[in-house]
Amino acid sequence: MPTNTLLAVDQNTITDVALEQMSTTANPRLKQIMDSLVRHLHDFAREVDLKPEEWLEGIKFLTAVGQTCTPNRQEFILLSDTLGLSSLITSLHDERTRDSSSTTASLLGPFYRQSSPQKALGDSIVANPGVAEIAVYGRVTDAQGRGIPNASVEIWQTDDEGVYDLQKEADLVDARGQFHADAEGRYWLRTVTPLGYLIPMDGPVGDMIRAQKRHGYRPGHIHFLISAPGYREVITALYMGYDDHIGSDTVFGVRAPLVVKIDEKDPKCPIPGLKSIHFDFQLAAASSDGSGRVGADPSQILKK
Amino acid sequence: MPTNTLLAVDQNTITDVALEQMSTTANPRLKQIMDSLVRHLHDFAREVDLKPEEWLEGIKFLTAVGQTCTPNRQEFILLSDTLGLSSLITSLHDERTRDSSSTTASLLGPFYRQSSPQKALGDSIVANPGVAEIAVYGRVTDAQGRGIPNASVEIWQTDDEGVYDLQKEADLVDARGQFHADAEGRYWLRTVTPLGYLIPMDGPVGDMIRAQKRHGYRPGHIHFLISAPGYREVITALYMGYDDHIGSDTVFGVRAPLVVKIDEKDPKCPIPGLKSIHFDFQLAAASSDGSGRVGADPSQILKK
Numbered sequence: 001m002p003t004n005t006l007l008a009v010d011q012n013t014i015t016d017v018a019l020e021q022m023s024t025t026a027n028p029r030l031k032q033i034m035d036s037l038v039r040h041l042h043d044f045a046r047e048v049d050l051k052p053e054e055w056l057e058g059i060k061f062l063t064a065v066g067q068t069c070t071p072n073r074q075e076f077i078l079l080s081d082t083l084g085l086s087s088l089i090t091s092l093h094d095e096r097t098r099d100s101s102s103t104t105a106s107l108l109g110p111f112y113r114q115s116s117p118q119k120a121l122g123d124s125i126v127a128n129p130g131v132a133e134i135a136v137y138g139r140v141t142d143a144q145g146r147g148i149p150n151a152s153v154e155i156w157q158t159d160d161e162g163v164y165d166l167q168k169e170a171d172l173v174d175a176r177g178q179f180h181a182d183a184e185g186r187y188w189l190r191t192v193t194p195l196g197y198l199i200p201m202d203g204p205v206g207d208m209i210r211a212q213k214r215h216g217y218r219p220g221h222i223h224f225l226i227s228a229p230g231y232r233e234v235i236t237a238l239y240m241g242y243d244d245h246i247g248s249d250t251v252f253g254v255r256a257p258l259v260v261k262i263d264e265k266d267p268k269c270p271i272p273g274l275k276s277i278h279f280d281f282q283l284a285a286a287s288s289d290g291s292g293r294v295g296a297d298p299s300q301i302l303k304k
Numbered sequence: 305m306p307t308n309t310l311l312a313v314d315q316n317t318i319t320d321v322a323l324e325q326m327s328t329t330a331n332p333r334l335k336q337i338m339d340s341l342v343r344h345l346h347d348f349a350r351e352v353d354l355k356p357e358e359w360l361e362g363i364k365f366l367t368a369v370g371q372t373c374t375p376n377r378q379e380f381i382l383l384s385d386t387l388g389l390s391s392l393i394t395s396l397h398d399e400r401t402r403d404s405s406s407t408t409a410s411l412l413g414p415f416y417r418q419s420s421p422q423k424a425l426g427d428s429i430v431a432n433p434g435v436a437e438i439a440v441y442g443r444v445t446d447a448q449g450r451g452i453p454n455a456s457v458e459i460w461q462t463d464d465e466g467v468y469d470l471q472k473e474a475d476l477v478d479a480r481g482q483f484h485a486d487a488e489g490r491y492w493l494r495t496v497t498p499l500g501y502l503i504p505m506d507g508p509v510g511d512m513i514r515a516q517k518r519h520g521y522r523p524g525h526i527h528f529l530i531s532a533p534g535y536r537e538v539i540t541a542l543y544m545g546y547d548d549h550i551g552s553d554t555v556f557g558v559r560a561p562l563v564v565k566i567d568e569k570d571p572k573c574p575i576p577g578l579k580s581i582h583f584d585f586q587l588a589a590a591s592s593d594g595s596g597r598v599g600a601d602p603s604q605i606l607k608k
Contacts, residue, residue: 005551006550006551006558006560006563007551007558008560009391009395009556009558009559010395010399011392011395011396011399014388014391014392014395014556015388015392017388017556018387018388018391018556021516021518021552021554021556022516022518024516024517024518025515025516025517026515026517027515029358030515030516031516032352033352033354033358034516036348036351036352037348037387038387038388040344040345040347040348040351041344041387041389042388042389042392043344044340044341044344045389045392045393045396046392046396047340047344048336048337048340049396049400050337050393050396051393051396051397051400052393052394052397052595052596052597052598053595054333054337055384055389055390055393055598056595056597056600059378059380059381059384059600059605060605062366062369062370062380063370063373063378063380063605063606064370065366065370066366066367066368066369066370066371066373066380067370067371067373067606069367069370069371074363074367076363076366076367076370077363080359080363083322083341083342083345084318084319084321084322084342084346085345085346085349085359086359087313087318087322088315088318088319088346088349088350089349089354089355089356089359090356091313091314091315091318092315092349092350092353092354092355093355093356095314095315096353096355211329211330211331211334212325212326212328212329212334212335212338213328213329213330214325214326214328246310247309247310247311248325250325252313252318252321252322252325254310254311254313255313256310256312259310291356291357291360292356293356293360294356294359296360296363301363301364301367302367302371
């Protein structure tokens with residue numbers, strides 16, 4: 001269409017006019033994503049008959065979300081999490097790539113860090129476990145239930161007061177570690193019962209959560225990243241079934257197969273004398289699919 | 305629903321689960337807007353089967369848009385503009401509030417400032433008009449075509465090289481002014497022919513425009529804000545019909561009724577010897593509707 005042809009732009013034709021102008025997009029996948037995004041964005045505005053002053057409130061909100069991001073904080077991921085988008089992306093990825101029996105994924109969250117202290121099987125990941133100490137054990141297997149020798153088990157969580165190491169001090173490393181399974185794929189370690197916590201409420205997402213009269217809590221959980229050469233990595237978390245917020249996670253990460261209980265006296269627990277959680281992780285064979293990490297180290301996002 | 309009931313969350317149920325958690329929102333309009341937004345956001349992600357690494361690219365993009373905003377630059381409004389959303393909001397507002405015959409609205413844009421130099425009818429708004437000088441004249445009337453005495457006519461535009469005063473120096477005031485119509489609603493003034501220009505291309509929105517292989521230009525135009533007590537203010541712009549980009553405005557602001565030509569020798573022009581544009585503005589009676597300004601002074605958005 002020659003650029004000097006005048007187009008009839010109104011509240012209905014604008015969508016096709018915009019899509020036509022974007023039709024030159026070189027990357028077909030980018031074109032497909034932007035086409036769908038623009039159609040849904042316009043349909044949304046028409047559906048609610050969005051007023052200029054409401055549009056401006058939206059602009060102000062998104063600007064504040066962007067300006068709240070720092071190398072230690074990712075407010076846009078928090079927004080995606082609290083709108084259920086991150087949970088949806090995780091499920092879509094699982095549906096696309098997971099074997100029917102392999103472990104369900106959950107969100108990576110903002111507290112994963114790449115370099116975790118190396119631990120030996122049976123070690124504690126917590127410097128001062130105190131009375132809240134528990135054992136976590138199980139196996140890492142393939143789709144046929146065969147143990148994966150030497151599988152990597154990365155684990156991170158809050159302390160028993162609901163706080164991550166990084167939230168106390170930027171350089172503190174605690175309540176996280178990397179283990180390697182034994183020759184039969186077994187792992188066992190010591191930690192503490194994690195406590196649920198309030199998401200960061202001092203930014204624009206917190207304002208939204210308050211306006212929606214949501215409680216803002218996540219139930220207590222333990223993060224895991226399980227990987228082994230030749231298998232698809234699984235990012236997941238185990239959720240404490242007894243937590244009051246187990247059915248109303250503010251970021252919608254809980255999945256029924258990931259809800260666990262703490263056993264008072266499990267005779268099979270390889271660390272005697274401790275309450276314990278037993279969970280087996282099952283990995284699918286590696287595929288050519290890209291990253292399944294719904295989350296990222298915030299410092300990597302602000303990097304140019 | 306009690307918070308300790310475990311919910312079945314998957315790629316299809318997540319939308320209802322999220323809407324249920326937001327159902328406590330106190331303000332019914334906010335609830336309506338967020339419900340529609342979440343449904344469309346989730347439908348978009350399902351429709352394109354958005355992958356984790358694509359989601360992360362989106363997070364990075366939105367973060368960069370937010371971090372590019374300053375008191376002198378509003379990258380989120382630029383994004384809204386280039387996706388056609390601002391144009392759509394303008395049309396919805398017009399449809400909701402405009403009389404059938406009153407002047408069509410256009411975008412406020414990022415270069416409006418509240419304090420404009422006061423001018424007398426016939427004055428030039430440009431310090432050094434040179435050879436590009438033209439006249440603009442017409443009437444401001446009500447829905448019955450009766451002149452509105454003393455109506456305010458605010459005007460701002462680029463110079464004849466496509467640059468706004470604020471883009472040259474933050475404190476420079478040129479090519480803008482406020483006039484008041486005479487007792488019969490007539491206005492006349494001198495300015496220069498505006499030149500089209502490239503939107504700011506050095507930020508993330510510029511990256512998007514390049515990836516979409518769009519030219520990034522706006523056709524030459526003159527902004528107006530027309531107001532009078534008892535009437536709905538009209539924010540609009542007159543577009544230069546001869547401009548090569550008149551049919552492909554990057555921000556979709558052009559509307560057919562706002563396209564004008566420059567008359568070589570109009571005998572009715574009240575300023576003899578100049579080429580001229582003749583345009584009559586018609587205002588609707590005031591309604592209780594809120595602001596129709598699709599745009600804002602960027603310095604007001606970053607203010608807490």
